[in-house]
Every structure is written in structure tokens, then in C-alpha cells.
Amino acid sequence: MGGKAWLGRVGVPAAVLTVLAGNVFAAGGGGEMIVIVADSRRFSGLLAWWANLYNDSHLGFAVVTVLLIPTMGTVLGLLTDFLMSRIGINLKSRVLAEH
Amino acid sequence: MDWLYVNLPIAGGQILWPGLVILGFGVGIIGGFFGMGGGWMVTPGLNILGLPMAFAIGTDIAHMAGKSLISTLRHAKFGNVDYRLGGIMIVGTVGGFELGAQLIMWLERIGKVEAYVRYGYLVLLSLIAWLVFADVAKKMRKDREAIATGRELDALSTGIEWHKTLHKIKIPPVIDFKQAGVRCSIWLPILVSFVTGLLAGILGIGGGLIRMPALIYLVGCPTHVAVGTDLFEVAISGLYGAGSYTYKGRTELLAALIMLVGASVGAQIGSVATKYVKGYGIRIFFGVAVVGCAVSIVFKLVAAEFPSVRSLFNGAATALILLLVGGLSLYILLKFLGGVRQELAMKKHLVE
Numbered sequence: 465m466g467g468k469a470w471l472g473r474v475g476v477p478a479a480v481l482t483v484l485a486g487n488v489f490a491a492g493g494g495g496e497m498i499v500i501v502a503d504s505r506r507f508s509g510l511l512a513w514w515a516n517l518y519n520d521s522h523l524g525f526a527v528v529t530v531l532l533i534p535t536m537g538t539v540l541g542l543l544t545d546f547l548m549s550r551i552g553i554n555l556k557s558r559v560l561a562e563h
Numbered sequence: 564m565d566w567l568y569v570n571l572p573i574a575g576g577q578i579l580w581p582g583l584v585i586l587g588f589g590v591g592i593i594g595g596f597f598g599m600g601g602g603w604m605v606t607p608g609l610n611i612l613g614l615p616m617a618f619a620i621g622t623d624i625a626h627m628a629g630k631s632l633i634s635t636l637r638h639a640k641f642g643n644v645d646y647r648l649g650g651i652m653i654v655g656t657v658g659g660f661e662l663g664a665q666l667i668m669w670l671e672r673i674g675k676v677e678a679y680v681r682y683g684y685l686v687l688l689s690l691i692a693w694l695v696f697a698d699v700a701k702k703m704r705k706d707r708e709a710i711a712t713g714r715e716l717d718a719l720s721t722g723i724e725w726h727k728t729l730h731k732i733k734i735p736p737v738i739d740f741k742q743a744g745v746r747c748s749i750w751l752p753i754l755v756s757f758v759t760g761l762l763a764g765i766l767g768i769g770g771g772l773i774r775m776p777a778l779i780y781l782v783g784c785p786t787h788v789a790v791g792t793d794l795f796e797v798a799i800s801g802l803y804g805a806g807s808y809t810y811k812g813r814t815e816l817l818a819a820l821i822m823l824v825g826a827s828v829g830a831q832i833g834s835v836a837t838k839y840v841k842g843y844g845i846r847i848f849f850g851v852a853v854v855g856c857a858v859s860i861v862f863k864l865v866a867a868e869f870p871s872v873r874s875l876f877n878g879a880a881t882a883l884i885l886l887l888v889g890g891l892s893l894y895i896l897l898k899f900l901g902g903v904r905q906e907l908a909m910k911k912h913l914v915e
Contacts, residue, residue, distance in 0.1 A: 500812050502573045511817075515572040518812070526809040529625060529816055533805055536820060537629030540827035541636050548637075548831050553906050558641045558787065558838040 574618040574815040582612050587626065587822030589888040591829025594627075595634040596836050596895045597849050598790030599771025599797065602627055604856060604888055606766075607684075607863070609818070611881045616677050618815050620667065620766075621808030625819035628801030630826035631771075634794045637834035643791025645742035645784070648752060649799075652774075655756030656763070656800040663764020664807050678867065681860050683766055688857035691776055695850035698722040698780070702843065721842075726783030743784040743792065755781050760800065771797045775849070786842030829892070836895045839902025848891065855887040 504515035518525045549555060568577040586608050590601035602623045609619035638644055670676040701722030709715065726745075734748040759774040771793045778789035808814050837845065859880045866876035 500573070503575060504572070506570060507572055511570075511572050514817070518573050522810050522812050525812075525816075526806050529809040529814060530802060530806045532816070533625055533629045533819070533823075534632055534802060536823055537632040537827070540629075540823060541633035541830075544633065544827050544831045545636065548835065551903060551907075552910070553835070553838075553903055555637075555835070556640050558643070 569817070569821070571614075571815050572817060573812075574614055574622075574818075576613060578612055578614065578818060580821055583818055583821040584825035586612070586888065587630070587825030588829040589825075589892040590822075591630050591634075591826030592833040592836075592892040592895050593829075593852065593888065594630060594771070594826070595637065595794070595830040595833025596790075596840075597771070597833075597845065597852070598634075598775045598793040601630075602763075602766075602772070604852075604884060605822070606680075607856075607859065607880070608884050608888070611877075611884060614815060614818065616680060617667070617671055617813050620680075621805070621811070621814035622816075622819045622822075624801050624808055625805040625814050625816060626822040626826060628798055628805050629819075629823045630830050631794045631798035631801055633827050634830040634834045635791065635798050637831055638791030638794055638837075641787070641791065641834075641838065642742065643787045643837075644795050645740050645788055645792045646795065647738070648740040648743050648745070648778075648782070648784075649792045649795040651738070651749060652752045652756035652796050653799050655753040655758075656760035656774075656796060657803055659757040659760025659762075660764040660800060660804055661807065663761045663766075664804070664811070666765050668811060678864075680766055681864055681867075683762075685857055685860045685864070687762065687766065687773065688853050688860065691772065692850055692853040692857065694723070694776060694780065695846055695853065699843065699847055699850070721779075723780050724783075725780050729781055730783065743778075743782070743788045745783050747782065752782055756796070763800070764804070772853075779846075786845050787837055790837060790845065832899050833895055836899035836902065839898050839905075848894065852887060852891055855883060859883040859887070 502515035502518045504512050504519065507515055517528065567579055567581060569580045570577055586605060590605050590608075593599075593604070594601040602620075605623040605626070606616075606619045609622060610616050614622060635644060667676060667680075670679050699722060703722075705722065726747075729751055730745070730747045732748060732751070734750050736749050737746065738749050739746050755777045756774065759777055762773055774796060775789050775793045778784045778793055779786060782789075784792065805814065805819075809816070862876045862880035862883065866873045866880065869876075
């Protein structure tokens with residue numbers, strides 16, 4: 465392998481890995497995940513419950529997220545779909561062409 | 564003007580809620596049109612609005628899942644979704660994404676998440692822009708040659724055709740994807756989706772930015788089917804990503820829901836607008852969007868490196884993202900309105 469080819473195929477990846485390895489060592493050994501705490505004192509009602517759920521259980525908060533997002537998406541999607549159908553255009557077919 | 568701001572229960576601080584609605588609307592239009600979650604605009608856009616980067620990623624993915632579901636439902640009615648292809652790609656995407664999310668948490672621990680995510684975006688956007696415009700140039704050359712020899716090109720012919728070479732690698736099982744019009748080894752979409760999932764997890768995007776061109780250039784889908792199938796995948800993988808990031812405590816769900824209100828309207832408009840634009844029209848504007856986003860990332864990097872011009876370049880990055888989202892959304896909205904007007908006029912003419 466010539467000198468320039470060596471530099472491109474081996475030298476550059478080696479240099480990148482060295483820099484990244486330096487950062488890995490700088491991180492120290494076996495760090496714990498950074499914990500963020502929501503300040504629920506500023507809120508009341510639903511938002512306070514929301515913040516407290518986050519602090520009490522990330523699993524519970526994740527379950528709420530995974531249920532709420534598609535539910536809201538479906539509700540809003542059906543609503544906007546209905547509004548779009550009122551325009552009067554064909555919403556069931558299209559012509560497939562690149563140019 | 565306090566009413567314009569909403570307190571964020573998880574990330575802390577306040578955010579301009581009309582900014583969230585407008586960002587959601589604009590990116591909804593763009594996402595429904597180009598077949599992606601729009602995360603590459605939303606993540607920096609949220610960061611610019613004041614949300615910390617680690618929350619911007621998780622929040623973007625949460626809203627993206629909902630918005631992509633809306634767009635998928637619309638595209639499915641047009642016949643643009645290949646569920647078999649999308650379902651197989653989920654396998655690779657989920658594995659790649661989880662690995663990417665773990666890498667982001669490691670970057671956060673060493674305090675390098677902001678810089679690495681931005682540099683990663685920049686390299687990726689540059690490669691994708693080059694690919695798209697090289698494809699357009701090659702197609703234009705083919706058009707000229709066809710005209711010169713008096714041949715007529717097939718409506719589905721394209722410039723770059725790497726997929727034809729990849730389809731020859733028939734590692735079993737080989738599957739027919741009818742809606743996409745593709746027959747290839749199952750390992751091709753799985754490998755493509757694993758890599759796109761990994762990059763998506765690191766960069767905080769749904770993966771559509773990478774997966775849409777990958778579906779076109781590596782798997783060989785027609786542009787409209789790539790758009791619809793990609794959105795299906797983004798909806799599923801986005802939901803997984805939302806769960807993953809939320810479990811790690813990095814999602815501001817309130818911001819995601821506010822964005823979803825605007826995105827739901829935008830997604831319908833963007834999806835329907837694809838009816839009125841040919842495949843290469845979508846590809847060219849996709850390339851323009853990618854270039855614009857790369858330039859805004861450069862501005863943010865300059866701002867981070869040179870404190871003396873920080874506010875100037877941060878402002879320029881903000882202005883460019885807003886101009887990009889606004890300009891592209893307006894272009895697609897005008898295509899939608901023009902197409903609707905023409906279709907209704909033709910319908911009226913036929914009735915008479």
C-alpha cells in the first residue's frame with residue numbers, strides 16, 4: 465500500500481479513534497446517568513401531577529407518553545382528515561411518476 | 564407578553580408557544596411532503612427556542628411520532644405505503660436506534676453532546692446533498708442523451724441507480740415488495756435501516772432524512788412510495804424513540820403536544836401536495852432543504868468557536884432555519900393550493 469493510500473485508509477481512521485478514545489478516558493470510569501429533577505413547586509393541577517409523575521417514575525411517564533402521542537396524533541389526524549375531505553379533491557389516488 | 568410563554572414542567576424555563584405551533588406546522592408540511600419527521604429542523608429549532616439539546620432530541624422524536632402517524636394515514640390512502648418493507652425495516656431501525664440513544668447518553672456524560680451532534684449533522688447533511696444533486700445531474704444527462712437519440716425515457720427512470728447493483732446480491736431470503744415494485748434480499752432493507760436507526764438515535768432525528776434517500780438510492784423505491792413508507796417507519800420508530808428518551812428522562816412532552824397541534828394541519832397539507840409534484844421535484848427541493856440546514860449548523864459551530872461573533876452567528880442560524888422552514892413550507896403550500904385549484908377546475912369542467 466502506497467504512503468498516501470495508507471494515510472487515507474489507516475491513518476485517518478486511527479487518528480479519529482485516538483481522539484475519541486481520549487474523550488472516553490476523560491469521561492472517567494463507569495459514570496451514572498445524569499438525573500434531572502422537575503421543579504413541581506411552580507405548578508398546580510395537571511402540570512404539577514405531570515411533573516410529580518416524572519419525578520416519581522420515568523417508566524410511568526414513558527407509558528403516558530407512548531399512549532398519549534399516538535392518541536393525540538390519531539384524534540388530530542382524523543379531525544384534519546375530515547376537514548381535508550371537505551375540500552372536494554380526490555384523496556384516494558395519485559399518478560406515480562419521477563419526471 | 565407573558566401569555567405568549569409557557570412554563571416547561573420537565574426541562575424548566577419558559578418557551579414561546581406560538582413558536583412551537585409554527586415550527587410544528589412548518590415542519591409538518593415539510594415532513595408530510597418529503598417523507599420524514601423533520602427532526603433535522605426541529606431539533607436545532609427547539610434548541611434555538613431555548614430547549615437544552617438533550618431535551619430537544621427527545622421532544623422532537625415524541626412529536627415526530629404523532630405527526631408521522633397522521634402523514635402515514637394520508638399517504639396510505641394514496642397507495643404510497645409498502646407495509647411489508649416498512650415492517651421489515653423496523654427490525655433494523657429499533658436495534659440501531661437504541662445503540663444510538665446509548666451513545667448520546669455517553670456523550671452527555673462527557674459534556675460533548677452539543678458539539679458532536681452538530682458536527683455529525685454537518686457531515687451527514689453534506690453527504691446527502693451531494694448524493695441528491697449528483698442524481699439530478701445524472702438524470703439530466705440521461706434526458707439529454709435520450710432526446711439526442713430520439714428515445715423516450717420511462718416515467719420511473721432515475722439518475723443514480725445503485726439499487727440495481729445491490730439487488731443482484733441475493734442473500735436469502737429474497738422478498739417481493741409489491742407496492743415499492745422491488746425484489747431484493749431481506750438483508751438489504753434490514754442493514755439500511757440499522758445504519759439509519761443508529762444515526763437517528765445519535766442525531767435525534769426520526770431517520771427519514773437518511774432513510775428516504777436510502778430507500779430511493781439503495782433499495783430502489785419510487786420517490787412517492789419512499790416518502791410514504793418512510794413515514795410509516797418514522798411513526799413506529801419515533802414512538803419507540805419517544806418511549807426510550809422519555810424513560811431516560813429527556814422528553815418535554817408538553818412542548819411536543821403543542822407542536823403536534825400545528826403539525827397535524829401541516830402534515831395533511833404536505834402529504835396531499837405530493838399528488839401535484841413529480842418525483843424529481845420532491846428530490847430537488849429535498850436537496851435544497853438539506854443544504855440550507857447544513858449552512859445553519861455551520862453558523863452554530865462558528866458561534867460556538869468564536870465568542871466575539873457568537874450573537875451574530877447564532878442570530879444568523881436562527882434566521883436561516885426560520886427562513887428555510889418558512890420558505891419550503893410556503894412553496895409546498897402554494898403547490899398544494901395550486902394543485903387543488905386545478906383539480907377542482909378540471910372536476911367542474913368534467914361535470915359540465
